[in-house]
Amino acid sequence: MNALRLAWILCWFLSGVAVAAPLKIYGMESAPISFLSSGQPDGFAVELARAIQTRLGQHDAIEIVPWARANTLAVAAPGVMLLSIVRTAERARTMHFVGPIFNTRVTAFASKGKAAEWRQRQVDLRTLRGGARRGSIFVTLPREQGYQIVDETNTSETAAKMLMNGRFDLWFDGEELYVDALRLAGFRDSDVEVAFRLDLVGVHFAFSNGTSADIIRDWAQALRAMKRDGSFLKIYRKWLAPHQMPADVALQH
The missing domain is CATH 3.40.190.10 (Periplasmic binding protein-like II)
Structure with a gap:
């Protein structure tokens, strides 16, 4: 790292401005929820996550990886998000859940x-x-x-x-x-x-322990807003059957 770049980074920290760490977002090969299509992530949870990112002005990459790897990363490190996981009492000890996004x-x-x-x-x-x-x-x-x-x-x-x-x-x-x-x-x-x-059972987005509370709050608020304004329903109907719709969406539409 050259001296100029180091000085620039130090100025940011000394000025009290925090540099947000990227969110690592993982889905698994599990169509139609998340999967690779022509080498690119696709599926219901992928499209929903990208719509929320657009609302929040975020651009973190979404990767499709083996489930065991994604789960291990989510347990071991902060700043990890899993696109679709069922909430259980055991998992709630190591993750924070936003949803449900479907049943x-x-x-x-x-x-x-x-x-x-x-x-x-x-x-x-x-x-x-x-x-x-x-x-x-x-x-x-x-x-x-x-x-x-x-x-x-x-x-x-x-x-x-x-x-x-x-x-x-x-x-x-x-x-x-x-x-x-x-x-x-x-x-x-x-x-x-x-x-x-x-x-x-309900399937959720999940964030690893240590992930910024602001990030989790923002995703939860954006998801609730999408459920209220109909944009969630538009994505949902593209991918999944009516009986899998979360109750908080079904009651509103």
């Missing part, structure tokens, strides 16, 4: 025809082998309710492949995610069926 139904999928076979045989579904994306609510919630998660995968696409290849019997995921996961895995949505549904 997801934790759903168990099976290969076509399996559910009828299990009903006929009176199979206890909690004895079946299950699989889901590692570190997600689709692992933790079924386990809390007594279902057997024997495999955790890096992506929903891998989970879809493992279900269709008979590696496990039940694939737990969100109903907004399974169609694209199957397509990427080389299958059709008609190749699977809903075996049963568990809870409907």
